[in-house]
Amino acid sequence: MPGLAAGPEIFDNLYLNSNRFNCHYLTWIDPIDVEESIQSYALRLSKNIKHKNPVLIGVSFGGIIIQEISKLITTQKIIIISSVKSTSELPTSFTIASKSRIYKLFPTKIITNFDDYSKFFIGKTLEKKAKLYKKYLSVRNETYLKWSLENVINWQQENVIRDILHIHGSKDEIFPIKNIKNCIIIEGANHSMIILKAKEILKIIEGVFFSL
DSSP states (O other): OOOTTOOGGGGTTOOOOTTTOOOOOOOOOOOSSTTOOHHHHHHHHHTTOOSSSOEEEEETHHHHHHHHHHTTSOOSEEEEESOOSSGGGSOHHHHHHHHHTGGGGOOTHHHHTHHHHGGGOOSHHHHHHHHHHHHHOOOOOHHHHHHHHHHHHTOOOOSOOTTEEEEEETTOSSSOGGGOOSOEEETTOOTTHHHHSHHHHHHHHHHHHHHO
């Protein structure tokens, strides 16, 4: 399951051997409306899982979603990448945003109309980032974006799911490592490590499969 607003393209560098692994890429579905609960959304999304007792892998907000799905179906293993395992691992900024409701002012049109705004990205570094955003942040439905912000910021999970494997970057700027407990750390990696550190992540995941 990819991260917020992302499609399966973020897994392009994660080469799981098709002769050994039967991979199924989940994609975001439209929420019924902005008020749909994350539990309801997870239930509808779980209908797209065709295999029994799967290993679920989720990145960022996708990691939160697969944890919700794991409460509804039997799973063999849960692996989250650049994500959080409980409300206590969310950054302080999320708590402040939740209480103040300031996130509701986020200009989602920047993402929904990204092609119009990207022309203002001046300079090689910004142009490169704009190309990456355009390629990987492909889910731009405004209702979905508002629903996602609502549910990632206000996610409630007190107890960590048993036997969950957490892979996290030491330089993650969205979910700072200082808040994260009991994870495998990839040194120097930021929140985009599923793209930039795919080989290191792959070694960890393959090691998990060998132990199952």
